[in-house]
Amino acid sequence: MDMRKKQYNTPLAARLEEVAERNHLSNSDMARIAGVSRSSVNAWYKRGTISKDSAAKIASATNVSLAWLLTGTEEKNTLGLDEDELALLETYRAMPPIEQRNMLAAFQMRLQQLKEFYANYADPTTRQK
Structure with missing residues (x-):
């Protein structure tokens, strides 16, 4: 069992440990994800610093x-998205790129179907009397 929490007492180390525990990741796993050496991961805990590139890969x-990983605080939702939109975006981002494209195509196709339905059956300017 890693003793990272007890060895290193920096805010970044605590967040890294939380992420590692929640995802059942060893330092070797984190090194592989970030594309760095295991000693680099150990240095993150010891120094309490991480490159933005490595942090982005881990995040x-x-x-x-x-x-959150870099500062411990969440960014405010500056896009004005509601909870459903945020959940949709989070789900989309968790998918592999090919599946992201497939889902985008499915949403675009469904939107086109809804527009056609509206034009044919619900639009008062095109509806036959």
């Missing part, structure tokens, strides 16, 4: 925000 792989 993406573990489904946490980069802002």
Whole structure:
């Protein structure tokens, strides 16, 4: 069992440990995800710093925000998205790229179907009397 929490007492180390525990990741796993050496991961815990590139890879792989991993606080939702939209975006981002494209195509197809339905049956300007 890793003793990372007891060895290193930095805010970043605590967040990294939380991410590692939640996702059942060893330091070797985290090194593989970030594309760095295991000693680099150990240095993150010891120094309490991580490159933005490595942090972005870890955040993406573990489904946490980069802002939270780096600072401990969540970014505000500046896009004005509601909870359903945020959940949809989070789900989309968790998918492999090919599946993201498939889902986007499915949504676009469904939107076109709805537009056609509306034009044929619900639009008062095109409906026959």
